Amino acid sequence: MKNPLGMAVLGLLLESPLHPHAMAATLRERGLDRAFKVTTGSLYDVVRALVREGWIEARETVKVGARPERTVYGLTAAGREEFTRWVDRLVREPQAEFPKFLSAVSYLGALGPAGAVAALRERADRLRASLGEMRAGHRDALEQVPRLFVVEVEYAVRMAEAELAWVEEVVGDVESGRLAWPEEAR
Amino acid sequence: MKNPLGMAVLGLLLESPLHPHAMAATLRERGLDRAFKVTTGSLYDVVRALVREGWIEARETVKVGARPERTVYGLTAAGREEFTRWVDRLVREPQAEFPKFLSAVSYLGALGPAGAVAALRERADRLRASLGEMRAGHRDALEQVPRLFVVEVEYAVRMAEAELAWVEEVVGDVESGRLAWPEEAR
DNA sequence: CTCCGATCGCTCGGATTCGAGTATTTGTGC
DNA sequence: GCACAAATACTCGAATCCGAGCGATCGGAG
Incomplete structure (x- = not known):
């Protein structure tokens, strides 16, 4: 089980x-x-x-x-x-897990600098939207039940925020050239 | 597929x-x-x-x-x-995923305040250890290959850091009473 | 030269997963 | 009082997943 x-x-x-x-x-x-x-x-x-x-x-x-x-x-x-x-x-015990985004990022090179930026930007938008919903849902729930019962939402929000921040940073790094696109990566 | x-x-x-x-x-x-x-x-x-x-x-x-x-x-x-x-x-497209920790946190109440703090502390220790390994591995890898090829490690590190920060904060909140343990939660 | 552990490379079958389907009943709007 | 969506409640089979082998070969110690 x-x-x-x-x-x-x-x-x-x-x-x-x-x-x-x-x-x-x-x-x-x-x-x-x-x-x-x-x-x-x-x-x-x-x-x-x-x-x-x-x-x-x-x-x-x-x-x-x-x-x-x-x-x-x-x-x-x-x-x-x-x-x-x-x-x-x-x-x-933290379990080894394999979020799909982690897999995809491993091959980010395949999208080329412009493609990567475009895809990451879209992800950022979607993350912002879902963060909005989560925060609203959390606020509403807090009026009904004690914080302990919605603490997992706080965790989810934090993780989404961290991901969003990382995505935005990478977009910046690609655009500024701090994240270079070597020949081998198409 | x-x-x-x-x-x-x-x-x-x-x-x-x-x-x-x-x-x-x-x-x-x-x-x-x-x-x-x-x-x-x-x-x-x-x-x-x-x-x-x-x-x-x-x-x-x-x-x-x-x-x-x-x-x-x-x-x-x-x-x-x-x-x-x-x-x-x-x-x-961010996918809906179900990390086991998110599931567990949903029922954190079942551990009671003391049990929750103990379990979270252990997780924090393990997270710190695995963060250490990841950072070391990343440093070493960077000497061999361009950053683009290890960028997924940077993502993993960021997410682990965010989780660690959250765990430590919750421990603090439980101990200070900012995260209360209502009767219904055993 | 011979033994043994590590590596090579794959197969197999049990267990799990889940989308789609089925069939009834309740509720709602007109 | 009738059509139709939503809710109730579960079954089934096809697909997937993956740990536990299995048999061979290679490399090195003695």
């Missing part, structure tokens, strides 16, 4: 038992779909895996109307423990 | 035809395994996919001694074009 969505599920069930569809809906309501990739397809797989590990268990299967049955899952004692361990580990 | 490793392969073949094992070796030599997840298993799948798309093609199959045959692949004209488009798109 490596999928962080599993952690999200445990975290939700800490509050109260739910059926899969409700988990997805709740995660989206709380904006946690910015932090977890929540796709329904994967969700059912993840739930099955959590059951296999003994961290959650089916509580009841209710049928409302003629819709498909809903199986409600609740946390086990082991699941409760696992959740904390899981969060703790992910906070403690 | 979504795997960025495919982009890395196209980028390598731009220089000269190679067989899969040599691709992996070259990527590692150049330290690009920090930017691309290069696992041999996936590599062969990715190469097959690139052939299917018509972006690379088998050039020859040589047999040296009694070892398994090596199939050498080279770029096609379509592959050359696709590579540029690929880099351009990834630079232009």
